[in-house]
Amino acid sequence: MTTDDVAIVGIGMHPFGRHEGVSGMDMGVTAVRSALADAGVQWEDIQFAFGGSVSAGSPDTMVSKLGLTGLQFINVANGCATGGSALFSAYNSIKSGMFDLGIAIGFDKHERGAFRVSTRASGLRSWYGASGMALTTQFFGMKINRYMHEHGITTDSLARVSEKAFRNGSMNEMAWRRKPLTIEDIKASAMLSYPLTQYMFCSPGEGGVALILARADKAHQYTDAPIYLKAAVVRSRRFGSFEVMAPHIALEHNAGPTADASAAAFEMAGMGPGDMDIAQLQDTESGAEIMHMAENGFCEHGEQEHLLAAGETEIGGRFPVNTDGGCLANGEPVGASGLRQVYENVLQLRGDAGARQVPNDPRTAYTHVYGAPGISGVTILAR
Amino acid sequence: MGKQVPVAEGVFTWPADEPRLLGSTCTDCANVMFPTQSSCSKCSGQSTEVTELGRTGELWTWTVQGYPPKSPPYAGDVDPQTFEPFGVGYVELPGELRVETRLTINDPAQMKIGMEMELTFVPLFTNDDGDEVVTFAFAPIEQETP
Ligand SMILES: [Zn+2]
Numbered sequence: 002m003t004t005d006d007v008a009i010v011g012i013g014m015h016p017f018g019r020h021e022g023v024s025g026m027d028m029g030v031t032a033v034r035s036a037l038a039d040a041g042v043q044w045e046d047i048q049f050a051f052g053g054s055v056s057a058g059s060p061d062t063m064v065s066k067l068g069l070t071g072l073q074f075i076n077v078a079n080g081c082a083t084g085g086s087a088l089f090s091a092y093n094s095i096k097s098g099m100f101d102l103g104i105a106i107g108f109d110k111h112e113r114g115a116f117r118v119s120t121r122a123s124g125l126r127s128w129y130g131a132s133g134m135a136l137t138t139q140f141f142g143m144k145i146n147r148y149m150h151e152h153g154i155t156t157d158s159l160a161r162v163s164e165k166a167f168r169n170g171s172m173n174e175m176a177w178r179r180k181p182l183t184i185e186d187i188k189a190s191a192m193l194s195y196p197l198t199q200y201m202f203c204s205p206g207e208g209g210v211a212l213i214l215a216r217a218d219k220a221h222q223y224t225d226a227p228i229y230l231k232a233a234v235v236r237s238r239r240f241g242s243f244e245v246m247a248p249h250i251a252l253e254h255n256a257g258p259t260a261d262a263s264a265a266a267f268e269m270a271g272m273g274p275g276d277m278d279i280a281q282l283q284d285t286e287s288g289a290e291i292m293h294m295a296e297n298g299f300c301e302h303g304e305q306e307h308l309l310a311a312g313e314t315e316i317g318g319r320f321p322v323n324t325d326g327g328c329l330a331n332g333e334p335v336g337a338s339g340l341r342q343v344y345e346n347v348l349q350l351r352g353d354a355g356a357r358q359v360p361n362d363p364r365t366a367y368t369h370v371y372g373a374p375g376i377s378g379v380t381i382l383a384r
Numbered sequence: 385m386g387k388q389v390p391v392a393e394g395v396f397t398w399p400a401d402e403p404r405l406l407g408s409t410c411t412d413c414a415n416v417m418f419p420t421q422s423s424c425s426k427c428s429g430q431s432t433e434v435t436e437l438g439r440t441g442e443l444w445t446w447t448v449q450g451y452p453p454k455s456p457p458y459a460g461d462v463d464p465q466t467f468e469p470f471g472v473g474y475v476e477l478p479g480e481l482r483v484e485t486r487l488t489i490n491d492p493a494q495m496k497i498g499m500e501m502e503l504t505f506v507p508l509f510t511n512d513d514g515d516e517v518v519t520f521a522f523a524p525i526e527q528e529t530p
Contacts, residue, residue, distance in 0.1 A: 091523065114454065128392035129458025132447060132508065132519040134484055139472050142447030150445070150497050195448040195492050240426045249407075249418040250474060251426070251479045 006219035007095045008227035009382070011040025011213030012344050015108070016329040018177035020207055025057025025334070028209035028295040029108030030066050032337075036104065036211040040223045047175065047213070049073040049103040051090040054336040056286040057110040081283075081372015082235050083107060084210070084339030088380065089216050089233040101216045109334030112340035129248055137285070137373060138202065142194030145288030147243075149196065152303035154291055156196055160187040161309045163201050163329055169316060170330025173356040177206055177332045201287040206332025212339035212347075226255035226351045231270035231381045238375030245373045257310030258377040259369065266367075266379040267298070274298035277381070278363035279349055280320070281342035284327040285369040297369055297379070305360040321359045324349060339378055341367035350384045390506060391459070391519040395419055397436065402437060405503065407518060408432040416480045438477040439503040446473030446487060446495050459517065469480045475501045475522045488523040493500065500525040510527065 007269065013036030015028035016319055029052070037044060044067045052060025052074065070379040079086040084107035091105040129135050148154060164184050170176035190199040191359035213223070238244050241255035259336040267273050282291035282297060291305045299320065300308060308314060314322035325331065328338060346366035348354040368380045390398040396405045407418040412429035418437060423430045450469045452458060453463035461467050471487030473495075488504060501522040508517045 014530060054413035112521065126395075127457065128395055131459035132462055133453055133458050133470060133486060134472060135457050136453055137451065138502065139447050139449060140490055143445045143472070145445060147497065170456075191450065193450045195450070197447075246454075247484060249483050251415070251481055252476070252479075291397070 006217035007092050007230045008217045009212055009230060009343070009347055010215045010220050010223035010227055011036040011042065012347050013037070013039060013211045014341070014344050015174055015209040016175045017208035017334065017337075017341070023207075025054060025108045025161065025207060025209070026060075026063055026066075027109030028110070028207060029054070029057075029060065029106055029211070030063055031105055032108065032209035032211040033063070033067060033104065036213050040213045042102070042213065042223060044068045044148050045070045046102060047072055047104050048093055048100045049075075049091070050106060051075050051077050051087040051094075051103075052106040053077040053079070053087040054107065054109050055080070055083055057108055057336065059091065060106055060108070063106075079235070080374065080376055081335055082339060082370055082376045082378040083336045083369050084341075085233070085380070086211065086235055088340060088343065089235050089378065091212075092230055094184025095214055095216055102213070103298070104211055104213050105340060106209070106211045107337035107340040109336040110191070110207040111205035111334065114205075125246065125248065134248070135246060136194075136279055137245050138194040138197070140247075141202075141286045141289060142197050144243060145286070145292065146196055148288065148292055154303065156188060157184065158291060158306050158309045159196065159287045160184040162284065162290045163187045165315060166284065166287070166323060166326045166329035169198075169324055169357055170326025172355070173325045173330065176326045176330045178326070178330045192292065197286050197288060203285055203328035204332050206334050208331070208334040208337045209339070210337045210344050212340055212343060226357050226384065228347045228350050229383050231272070231383050232266040233378075233380045234262045234266040235378045236265065236375065242375060244375030246284055247375075257296060258375055259293060259371055261353040262377040262379040263297040263369070266381050270381040272381065272384075276365055277367045278361055278365050279324060279346065280322050280367040280369070281324070281345055282322055282369045283326065284323055284329050285333065285371070287329065289371065290323060290362075293369055294369065297367070316357055316359050321361075323358060324329055324354065324357055330358055335372070339368065339370040343380055343382065346382050350382060387515050388507075388518050389511070389515045391517055396520050402439070402501070404436040407434045407435050407437045407480070416496050418481060418483050437480055437483065441477040441501060443476045443487075443495070443499045443501050443522075444474040444476045445497060445498055446471055448472070448490050448492060455520065471495060473522070486519065486521040487519050494524070500527070
C-alpha cells in the first residue's frame with residue numbers, strides 16, 4: 002500500500018433480477034444503505050458520489066431519499082461502462098487528494114426483451130435500425146461466429162460457459178437465474194442469433210450496487226479488510242476494431258478496446274495477467290466470455306477450448322472466471338453491471354463469498370466490462 | 385401504388401440500372417467508410433468525397449436474426465406468426481471495407497464464411513402511399529456446378 006492508494010471499504014447490493022413495483026432508483030438506495038452499513042459510516046459522512054443509470058432516472062435525485070447533505074453528486078452515463086466509469090471517477094477523486102471518502106453507485110431497470118437501440122442516440126441514421134441491423138445480439142453472433150472459424154472454438158465450449166454461469170449463479174443469493182442447466186438444455190434452447198441460443202445470452206435486468214471508497218491510509222477506520230483498487234481504466238475503440246453497432250468495419254485490424262484497457266490496467270497496477278487469481282469478464286453471451294479471456298491476456302486465442310473442457314475456469318479451477326454467475330446468471334442492469342463484478346471480487350478477496358468462495362485464497366482479482374459503441378472498462382483489486 | 389422506394393436517400397444510388405452502396409473516401413488518407421460521413425475515422429481529416437462501393441465480395445462473418453426485432457426501430461415484419469428469420473453479415477468488399485448487411489439467405493447450412501456475395505435489394509414493408517420500401521442486402525453468387 003502506498004499513501005495515494007484507494008481502498009474499497011464498504012459494499013452493498015440489491016438483488017439482481019425482476020422486481021415488480023420496485024423502482025431502479027429504490028434498488029440503488031437499498032444498495033447505498035447496505036454499503037454504508039458495511040463500512041460503518043453514515044450518509045452524511047460521504048463527501049462525493051458518482052451515480053450511473055442508463056434507463057432508471059437521474060441518480061442524483063436519490064439524495065431526496067438518502068438525505069440532503071449537500072455532497073458533490075455527479076451523474077455518469079457511459080453505456081455498458083456506466084458503472085465502471087462511476088468507479089473510475091470515484092477512484093480518481095480520491096487519488097487526486099481532493100476527497101477522503103466517497104461512493105460509486107450503479108442501478109438500472111430495463112424493459113423486457115433485447116435492448117431497444119436508439120439509432121439516433123448511437124450516432125446512426127434511422128435506415129440502419131429500420132433495415133433490421135441495430136441489434137447487439139447480432140454483433141455477438143457475428144463476432145463469435147468469425148472467432149470460432151478462426152480459432153477452432155466449438156459450440157460445446159459456448160454451452161460450457163453457460164453451464165458454469167448457471168451453476169455458479171445457483172450458489173449466489175443475489176443472482177437472478179439460479180437454476181442449473183445442462184449442456185443439452187443450453188444447446189437445445191431457441192436459436193436467437195446463430196450460433197448463440199437463448200441460454201447463451203444474458204437478459205437486460207434490474208438491480209443496484211454501491212461501493213464506498215476511501216483513502217488507503219484511512220481505510221482501517223472503516224474496515225478490517227480493505228481491498229485496494231490498484232487500477233481502474235476505461236478505453237474506447239480505435240480504428241480497425243470490430244465493434245457492436247458498426248455499419249462497416251475497416252479492413253485494417255485492431256485488437257479492440259478490451260486489449261487496450263487491459264494492457265493499461267496491468268501497467269497501472271504493475272502486474273500482469275499471470276498475477277491475477279480470479280476474474281469477472283463481460284459475458285453478455287457465452288462467446289463473449291471466451292473471447293474476453295484472450296483479449297484480456299489470460300490465454301492465447303483458441304486455448305479456451307481445452308481450458309473450458311478441463312474446468313480451469315470453474316470455482317475450484319486454476320483460474321476461476323465469473324464466480325457469481327456473471328451477466329448470464331445475474332442479467333444486465335447496465336448501470337450496475339460493472340459494479341457487480343467489483344462487488345463479487347471484494348467478497349472473494351475478503352473470503353466472504355460463502356458457497357461459491359474460491360478455494361485458492363485469492364489475493365488479486367480482475368474485472369472487465371465491454372459494451373456499445375465499443376468501450377471497455379477494467380479494474381484490478383488486491384488485498 | 386406499385387413503385388419501389390429506398391429506405392433512405394443517400395445510402396445507395398436509386399433508381400439506377402445497377403444500384404450501388406454509397407460510401408465516403410477520405411481525400412487525405414484514402415480510408416473508405418460506409419455510410420457517407422464528412423470526416424475521417426482514421427486520420428481525423430475533414431475532407432471526404434462520396435464513392436460508389438463495389439458490388440461483390442466475400443462473406444466475412446454472419447448470423448441469423450432468429451426473433452422479431454423491436455419496432456421501432458425495425459420497419460419490417462415483427463408479427464411472431466409470420467416473421468421470417470433473416471441473415472445478417474459483413475461482406476468484405478476488396479480494397480474498401482467490410483459492410484454490414486442483410487443477407488438473402490437464412491439457412492445456416494447454406495451460409496459459409498468466404499462465400500462470394502453480390503449486392504441486391506429486398507422489400508422491407510409497404511408504406512402509407514402503397515409504395516414498397518426496399519433496403520440493400522447481399523445474395524450468394526450462384527456458382528456454376530462443374
Ligand atoms: Zn483519412
